[in-house]
Amino acid sequence: MNLHRRLVTLADVARESGFGESTVSRVLRNQGSFSKRTADRVAEAVAKLGYVPNRLAGSLAGNAASAGSQLVGIVIPSLANIVFPDLLRGLTGALDRTGFQSVIGVSDYDPDREEALVAALLSWRPAGLVLTGLEHNPDTVALLRAAGIRVVEMIDTDGPGLDLVVGFSNRAVGEASAAHLVARGYRRIGYVGHDILRDLRAGKRLAGFEAALQGTGYGLIDREIVAEPSSATAGRAALDRLLDRTPDLDAVYFSNDDMALGGYFCCLARGWSIPHRLALFGYNGLDITAAMPQPLSTIRTPRLRIGEIAAERLAAGGPAETIDLGFALVAGATA
Amino acid sequence: MNLHRRLVTLADVARESGFGESTVSRVLRNQGSFSKRTADRVAEAVAKLGYVPNRLAGSLAGNAASAGSQLVGIVIPSLANIVFPDLLRGLTGALDRTGFQSVIGVSDYDPDREEALVAALLSWRPAGLVLTGLEHNPDTVALLRAAGIRVVEMIDTDGPGLDLVVGFSNRAVGEASAAHLVARGYRRIGYVGHDILRDLRAGKRLAGFEAALQGTGYGLIDREIVAEPSSATAGRAALDRLLDRTPDLDAVYFSNDDMALGGYFCCLARGWSIPHRLALFGYNGLDITAAMPQPLSTIRTPRLRIGEIAAERLAAGGPAETIDLGFALVAGATA
DNA sequence: AAGTATTTTGGCAGCGCTGCCAATCGAGTT
DNA sequence: AACTCGATTGGCAGCGCTGCCAAAATACTT
Numbered sequence: 001m002n003l004h005r006r007l008v009t010l011a012d013v014a015r016e017s018g019f020g021e022s023t024v025s026r027v028l029r030n031q032g033s034f035s036k037r038t039a040d041r042v043a044e045a046v047a048k049l050g051y052v053p054n055r056l057a058g059s060l061a062g063n064a065a066s067a068g069s070q071l072v073g074i075v076i077p078s079l080a081n082i083v084f085p086d087l088l089r090g091l092t093g094a095l096d097r098t099g100f101q102s103v104i105g106v107s108d109y110d111p112d113r114e115e116a117l118v119a120a121l122l123s124w125r126p127a128g129l130v131l132t133g134l135e136h137n138p139d140t141v142a143l144l145r146a147a148g149i150r151v152v153e154m155i156d157t158d159g160p161g162l163d164l165v166v167g168f169s170n171r172a173v174g175e176a177s178a179a180h181l182v183a184r185g186y187r188r189i190g191y192v193g194h195d196i197l198r199d200l201r202a203g204k205r206l207a208g209f210e211a212a213l214q215g216t217g218y219g220l221i222d223r224e225i226v227a228e229p230s231s232a233t234a235g236r237a238a239l240d241r242l243l244d245r246t247p248d249l250d251a252v253y254f255s256n257d258d259m260a261l262g263g264y265f266c267c268l269a270r271g272w273s274i275p276h277r278l279a280l281f282g283y284n285g286l287d288i289t290a291a292m293p294q295p296l297s298t299i300r301t302p303r304l305r306i307g308e309i310a311a312e313r314l315a316a317g318g319p320a321e322t323i324d325l326g327f328a329l330v331a332g333a334t335a
Numbered sequence: 336m337n338l339h340r341r342l343v344t345l346a347d348v349a350r351e352s353g354f355g356e357s358t359v360s361r362v363l364r365n366q367g368s369f370s371k372r373t374a375d376r377v378a379e380a381v382a383k384l385g386y387v388p389n390r391l392a393g394s395l396a397g398n399a400a401s402a403g404s405q406l407v408g409i410v411i412p413s414l415a416n417i418v419f420p421d422l423l424r425g426l427t428g429a430l431d432r433t434g435f436q437s438v439i440g441v442s443d444y445d446p447d448r449e450e451a452l453v454a455a456l457l458s459w460r461p462a463g464l465v466l467t468g469l470e471h472n473p474d475t476v477a478l479l480r481a482a483g484i485r486v487v488e489m490i491d492t493d494g495p496g497l498d499l500v501v502g503f504s505n506r507a508v509g510e511a512s513a514a515h516l517v518a519r520g521y522r523r524i525g526y527v528g529h530d531i532l533r534d535l536r537a538g539k540r541l542a543g544f545e546a547a548l549q550g551t552g553y554g555l556i557d558r559e560i561v562a563e564p565s566s567a568t569a570g571r572a573a574l575d576r577l578l579d580r581t582p583d584l585d586a587v588y589f590s591n592d593d594m595a596l597g598g599y600f601c602c603l604a605r606g607w608s609i610p611h612r613l614a615l616f617g618y619n620g621l622d623i624t625a626a627m628p629q630p631l632s633t634i635r636t637p638r639l640r641i642g643e644i645a646a647e648r649l650a651a652g653g654p655a656e657t658i659d660l661g662f663a664l665v666a667g668a669t670a
Numbered sequence: 671a672a673g674t675a676t677t678t679t680g681g682c683a684g685c686g687c688t689g690c691c692a693a694t695c696g697a698g699t700t
Numbered sequence: 701a702a703c704t705c706g707a708t709t710g711g712c713a714g715c716g717c718t719g720c721c722a723a724a725a726t727a728c729t730t
Contacts, residue, residue, distance in 0.1 A: 007483075009686055020710035025688060033707055050481050055458040057686035060391045060715050071438070071459075079427070085420040092414070092441050101455060103406070103438050106427050120436060123390040124406075146385050148342075232626035262626045268603075269628040288623070291567035291597045293604040344716055355680040360718060368677060392716035395685050 008051045017045035028053060059125065072100045072314060073121030073129045077109040077199075080229055081258070082286060083303055084132075087154060090307020091130060098315040100127065109198035115140040122147050128314040134159045135200055150317070152310045156201055157324050165322040166310045170201045173299050174208025176329055177253055177281055180297070182216045184335060186251035186279055189213065191223040192238045192263060193255030194230040202255045205283065209253055222246040230255060235262025236269075243270075243278075251279035251335060257286040257298055264292065264334070279335035285328070297332030343386045352380035363388060394460065407435045407649060408456030408464045412444040412534075415564055416593070417621060418638055419467075422489060425642020426465060433650040435462065444533035450475040457482050463649040469494045470535055485652070487645045491536055492659050500657040501645045505536045508634050509543025511664055512588055512616055515632070517551045519670060521586035521614055524548065526558040527573045527598060528590030529565040537590045540618065544588055557581040565590060570597025571604075578605075578613075586614035586670060592621040592633055599627065599669070614670035620663070632667030 010028075014021045019038060026032040027042040045051070055070065072095055076084045092102050103124060105117035115137045121129060122143060128150040136144075144151050144162060155167040181189055196203035210220050224242035226234050235258060243249065243266075254260035260282030267274050274280060274294060282289065285300025302325045309323060345363075349356045354373060361367040362377040380386075390405065407430055411419045427437050438459060440452035450472045456464060457478060463485040471479075479486050479497060490502040516524055531538035545555050559577035561569045570593060578584070578601075589595035595617030602609050609615060609629060617624065620635025637660045644658060 007686095010688095011686075014710095021686095022688080022690095022711075023709055026709090029688085033709095035708070038708080050477070052454060052457050052478070052482070054395075054460055054686055056391050056395045056460055057715090058688070060389075060395055060717090061686075061688040062715085079420040079424040082417065082420075085414040085417075088439075089414040089441070092439065096440070101438050101440070101459070103436050104423075104427065105431070105436070106424070119387060122387050124436070125389060125391055142385070143387070147387070232623040236626045258623070261623060265626050265628055288567040288593070288596060291571045291600050293600055345718095346716075349680095356717080357681075357719090358679055361679090364718090368679095370678070373678080389716055392685090393718070395687090396716075396718040397685085 007054075008049045010051075010053070012049055013042065013045045013051050016049055017041045070100050071103050071124050071126040072311070073103050073105070073118075073124065073126040075105045075107055075114055075117045075121070075129070075131050077107050077114075077132050078229070079106055081256070083256075083284065083301075086303035087132075087307040090304040090309075091311045092307075094308045094311035095315070098311070100311075100315065111135070111137045111140070115143070118143050128152065130154060130310055130314065132156075133200060134161060134165070136162075150314055152314055154306055154310055156204070157322050158204055161320070161322055163320045164310070164313050166306050166313065166325065167323075168301065168306075168325050168327050169208075170204040171208035171211075173283065173301075173327055174205035174210075175212040176327075177205075177283070177299060178209045178212035178216075180329055180331075181251050181253065181279070181281060181335060182213070182218065184251075184279070186335070187218050188221050188248060188250045189218065190221055190242055190246060190249040190252045191225075191254075192235060192242055192252055192259055193223070193225050194234060194259060195227050196225065196255075199230075199255075205255070221249060230258045232258050232262035232265065235259030236266045237262070239263040239266040249278065251275075251281065254280065254282045257282040257284040257289050257296060260296055260298065261286075261289065261292075264296065274334050281335040285330060289332075294333035295330070297335035298330050300328045300330050302327065342389075343384045345386070345388070347384055348377065348380045348386050351384055352376045405435050406438050406459050406461040407646070408438050408440070408453075408459065408461040410440045410442055410449055410452050410456070410464070410466050412442050412449075412467050413564070414441055416591075418591075418619065418636075421638035422467075422642040425639040425644075426646045427642075429643040429646035430650070433646070435646075435650065446470070446472045446475070450478070453478050463487065465489060465645055465649065467491075468535060469496055469500070471497075485649055487649055489641055489645055491539070492657050493539055496655070496657055498655045499645070499648050499653075501641050501648065501660065502658075503636065503641075503660050503662045504543075505539040506543035506546075508618065508636075508662055509540035509545075510547040511662075512540070512618070512634060513544045513547035513551075515664060515666075516586050516588065516614070516616060516670060517548070517553065519586075519614070521670070522553050523556050523583060523585045524553065525556055525577055525581060525584040525587045526560075526589075527570060527577055527587055527594055528558070528560050529569060529594060530562050531560065531590075534565075534590075540590070556584060565593045567593050567597035567600065570594030571601045572597070574598040574601040584613065586610075586616065589615065589617045592617040592619040592624050592631060595631055595633065595669075596621075596624065596627075599631065609669050616670040620665060624667075627669075629668035630665070632670035633665050635663045635665050637662065 014024045027034050027039050107114040118140050130152045132154050133156050151163040153161050153165045157167045157169050158171050224238045226238050263280050282296050282298035289296035349359045362369050362374050442449040453475050465487045467489050468491050486498040488496050488500045492502045492504050493506050559573045561573050598615050617631050617633035624631035
């Protein structure tokens with residue numbers, strides 16, 4: 001390709017159209033005043049030369065102290081769990097509509113990587129930053145404060161936020177799940193989960209679950225926690241281990257629907273009837289679980305909506321606040 | 336936050352450390368020569384002032400004609416299908432390692448949106464662009480050529496590419512799937528798929544499948560195609576309709592594993608034994624399908640690897656070429 | 671000690687665009 | 701016809717950083 005030829009610049013368009021650079025710039029941004037004829041001439045020149053504006057220069061020149069570029073930085077912990085693509089979908093959808101572009105970083109649930117990513121994203125002078133969860137390194141917070149930009153923390157509302165917070169209470173999710181199981185008469189309840197040291201939200205759900213269970217007088221009988229990320233395979237294997245150890249459970253709470261689906265397959269393979277021999281309860285409201293012969297009992301979370309609201313609030317401006325979007329318990333047929 | 340105060344600039348660091356701007360710049364980029372003592376002093380000043388480099392300015396100043404910014408633009412058709420998060424995971428992982436940041440756009444399988452996104456991404460003067468598939472608007476191609484940057488087209492190798500192409504032959508996937516089913520003795524074969532008008536790769540797989548089937552003398556008996564995106568729910572409903580209409584099929588080929596999983600649930604709900612009453616064959620090699628009591632027979636695609644190779648080639652430079660990463664047929668227990 | 675490499679350093683002109691402000695143009699006023 | 705006022709337009713100084721090149725400091729020779 002033409003690595004040799006200089007790219008077309010605003011000055012070229014100005015020369016070609018016969019107007020000044022400022023005028024062309026105004027027309028291109030549809031800002032300030034100019035006549036219809038001018039706009040047409042400029043459009044013509046742009047088309048003829050194949051001009052593509054250079055936003056690097058634009059953002060640098062524009063008020064660099066305040067919201068510089070039309071970029072929004074997004075840091076998510078993972079892409080392996082469907083939750084995050086869903087959040088991204090909501091974010092990019094709403095962001096596109098408001099003319100923003102998304103720069104994305106994946107932290108692998110590592111606070112240090114999150115910090116590095118925040119620093120890297122900040123160097124593009126984004127208009128705002130979107131993070132996941134409320135827990136960050138002190139240095140990350142310092143960077144954020146110094147940058148003086150809007151920040152959204154998604155998913156978790158169980159604690160104080162830096163600026164905007166959009167999500168729901170993971171603790172309340174755990175409590176609601178426990179209440180449901182107890183109300184249905186289950187007493188010998190176990191837990192199958194993935195790495196709570198890394199996925200802090202899963203930890204908060206479990207804490208809420210256990211607390212609610214204690215409150216009713218029944219405790220958690222046994223638990224099986226895997227170190228790996230959540231997956232159906234991990235869920236199936238973990239439930240197998242749990243049942244080998246403690247066969248007389250009557251219900252199992254899973255850290256999420258991926259794990260629960262693995263649990264479902266485990267029961268199918270053992271020929272155990274659900275929910276009579278064993279009840280299953282998940283978390284997330286994955287599409288797949290609705291297609292199961294027996295729909296999974298789970299908690300449906302407003303993932304897409306969280307992304308959308310986060311993006312909209314970021315674009316709209318407004319006071320710092322915490323927005324709790326709640327969740328819905330889906331009774332299903334497995335618990 | 337401090338929207339009022341000017342952000343710290345390189346000049347501030349220079350003043351604070353007592354060196355010139357060029358020296359500080361060199362130290363910060365670890366390029367050119369400077370003494371250890373200088374580096375320490377600069378690091379000190381950076382830490383003291385909390386300096387965050389402005390990459391907008393950096394990229395603008397750096398050779399703007401060639402690879403300007405350290406950004407790579409990525410356009411994917413969707414985030415709803417797990418394939419794309421997997422590709423993204425490979426891309427962002429490898430890109431991070433080479434110091435690039437990813438700007439992402441989602442086209443919703445719409446070539447016009449793809450074009451708009453390419454134009455928008457190009458305005459950040461990315462070092463390269465990553466697209467999905469080989470089919471683009473003529474204007475999109477023109478934009479790409481004029482930009483003079485590296486382009487990678489992912490997933491599909493069935494046709495000529497613009498520059499780098501990383502993927503596998505979707506047509507060959509279809510052919511291999513058909514060959515497997517025929518070899519196993521299935522003769523009355525149906526197809527359940529999602530929107531081939533939008534997902535062109537699914538169309539190519541189906542074309543390969545049908546061609547191979549014709550070649551053996553057996554044709555495709557019946558097909559059920561839904562207009563919506565693929566999902567387990569859609570797969571289950573579609574298989575139900577197909578079987579109501581043509582009950583005597585002995586095998587069904589699905590457009591992907593999501594659909595196939597829905598088909599599996601459909602059989603479970605009907606009490607049909609798999610693969611004796613009906614055999615199922617999918618595509619993608621989703622993790623979930625490996626956890627099923629009967630692992631799904633499917634094609635495993637190197638999604639992560641495609642993303643990684645794409646990113647690496649983009650970063651490394653090198654000649655235009657098509658890299659076929661192949662695929663693996665997973666025999667499974669459903670066909 | 672004088673001279674020649676080599677390493678370190680600083681000055682300054684842009685990169686392409688926008689903000690500011692002054693200049694120009696028309697049309698309406700008196 | 702002289703004058704006012706709003707609509708258009710152009711000139712130019714940066715935005716913060718890097719590339720280029722010359723200057724300064726240091727090291728090595730003979």
